[in-house]
Amino acid sequence: QVQLVESGGGLAQxxxxxxxxxxxxxxxxxxxxxxxxxxxxxxEREFVASITRDGTSSVYADSVKGRFTxxxxxxxxxxxxxxxxxxxxxxxxxxxxxxxxxxxxxxIPDDYDNWGQGTQVTVSS
Numbered sequence: 001q002v003q004l005v006e007s008g009g010g011l012a013q014x015x016x017x018x019x020x021x022x023x024x025x026x027x028x029x030x031x032x033x034x035x036x037x038x039x040x041x042x043x044e045r046e047f048v049a050s051i052t053r054d055g056t057s058s059v060y061a062d063s064v065k066g067r068f069t070x071x072x073x074x075x076x077x078x079x080x081x082x083x084x085x086x087x088x089x090x091x092x093x094x095x096x097x098x099x100x101x102x103x104x105x106x107x108i109p110d111d112y113d114n115w116g117q118g119t120q121v122t123v124s125s
Contacts, residue, residue: 002024002025003024006117007023011122011123013086014087017082018083018086020096021080024078033051033103033105034079034097035098035105036048036081037095037097038090038121040091047108051071053102067086079098091123093121094120098112
């Protein structure tokens with residue numbers, strides 16, 4: 001299993017940037033596909049981005065494509081979500097997730113069995 005801890009959330013103005021980090025414990029992070037999801041109040045958890053174990057392939061939700069970038073540094077056991085051109089509708093709790101031995105990206109929450117506690121991102125207009 002992988003334990004995940006997100007950081008880097010906070011308050012940003014529309015048009016601004018934030019970088020979220022997801023620190024993983026254990027030696028299996030490099031064997032795990034990783035994803036970012038978000039949940040706004042009163043809404044279901046939604047997919048944001050996913051990246052393969054080796055970082056060579058990624059996929060994004062249409063709502064963030066061209067603005068957000070997912071990456072990972074397996075040597076540091078850390079994943080990242082760079083968020084640029086933020087919009088008020090990006091306001092949500094952001095969660096990182098991982099699934100050991102998953103060989104592809106995934107947009108489906110049920111494909112992941114390790115989740116962080118979440119970090120709040122608030123974008124003001």
